[in-house]
Amino acid sequence: MRDRNGSLFASERQEEIYARARRDGRVDSAGLAAELGVSHETIRRDLKYLEDIELLRRVHGGAILVDRLQFVPDLAERSLSMAEEKRAIGAAALSVIPDEGTVILDSGTTTARLAEALPADIRLTVLTNSLPITQTLLDRPHIEILNLGGRVNRRTRSTSESWALHALSEVSVDVAVLGASGLSVRRGLTTSDQHESAVKRAMIKAARRVVVLADHSKFGADLLSIVAPLPELDLLITDDGGDPAARQELAAAGLAVEVIGTDRSRPA
Numbered sequence: 001m002r003d004r005n006g007s008l009f010a011s012e013r014q015e016e017i018y019a020r021a022r023r024d025g026r027v028d029s030a031g032l033a034a035e036l037g038v039s040h041e042t043i044r045r046d047l048k049y050l051e052d053i054e055l056l057r058r059v060h061g062g063a064i065l066v067d068r069l070q071f072v073p074d075l076a077e078r079s080l081s082m083a084e085e086k087r088a089i090g091a092a093a094l095s096v097i098p099d100e101g102t103v104i105l106d107s108g109t110t111t112a113r114l115a116e117a118l119p120a121d122i123r124l125t126v127l128t129n130s131l132p133i134t135q136t137l138l139d140r141p142h143i144e145i146l147n148l149g150g151r152v153n154r155r156t157r158s159t160s161e162s163w164a165l166h167a168l169s170e171v172s173v174d175v176a177v178l179g180a181s182g183l184s185v186r187r188g189l190t191t192s193d194q195h196e197s198a199v200k201r202a203m204i205k206a207a208r209r210v211v212v213l214a215d216h217s218k219f220g221a222d223l224l225s226i227v228a229p230l231p232e233l234d235l236l237i238t239d240d241g242g243d244p245a246a247r248q249e250l251a252a253a254g255l256a257v258e259v260i261g262t263d264r265s266r267p268a
Helices: 010-024 029-036 040-052 066-070 075-080 083-096 109-117 131-137 162-169 194-206 244-252
Strands: 026-028 056-059 062-065 102-105 124-128 143-147 151-153 158-160 175-179 182-184 188-191 210-213 225-228 235-239 256-260 265-267
Touching: 010 026, 010 029, 010 040, 010 056, 010 062, 026 029, 029 040, 029 062, 040 056, 040 062, 083 109, 083 175, 083 210, 083 235, 083 256, 102 109, 109 131, 109 175, 109 210, 124 131, 131 143, 151 194, 158 162, 158 194, 162 194, 175 194, 188 194, 194 225, 244 256
Parallel strands: 102 124, 102 175, 124 143, 175 210, 210 235, 235 256
Antiparallel strands: 026 062, 056 062, 151 158, 182 188, 188 225, 256 265
16 A cells, blocks of 8 residues: 555555565665665665564664574575676686685685685695585695585585694685675674684684675675674775775774675776
């Protein structure tokens, strides 16, 4: 039903917002206001109501699904999300890989795209907790692969806990390339799994430079476990989608941001 001005009633509008969040994982405030024909303040109240009943969590520029804050999607599902953006980010991240250097590649679908982009003749030592990345690098004859070991998470195809932490405590590498589940000015880098968060922290400690690969859908999300505040991260490589203000906020907080477009790189 609609009111006398032709707009949806509040309950119907909130159902529509929630349906979009279920479909896309997040909603954009400006887009909702334009598409539903209501003011930004009306959308703000709707999102607050949906947050109050624990269906959404408000983030910069919109809201994300609460389910996303609590559970890690299956690896195959995550691989399909933002696929083009992840490929572009992974290809751009080749610039941070030192030839004949030592690199940590964190588990994740975007770091996996970087592994796929590595040239066949590159000489490198790679430490990783990702089973798919290990499999990919087996075809690179000049890459020495050190799998970190530990308990295997079947959903993320990654290893964690004490074996991985012990291995990382005994190494020093040129660069650690991390994936991200959430990234915000307030909480920094976050993830939903405490065991994987501990491994990411150990990766940061072992590296002289820390690079984060994250598509724009991760901005503003604060998940359960804090990995590191922004000052511990040296560079973010991301795509040019979403709200530019979200990238600008991260850059204003002191994080170096490299934005990858379809055909070129440009500063935030």
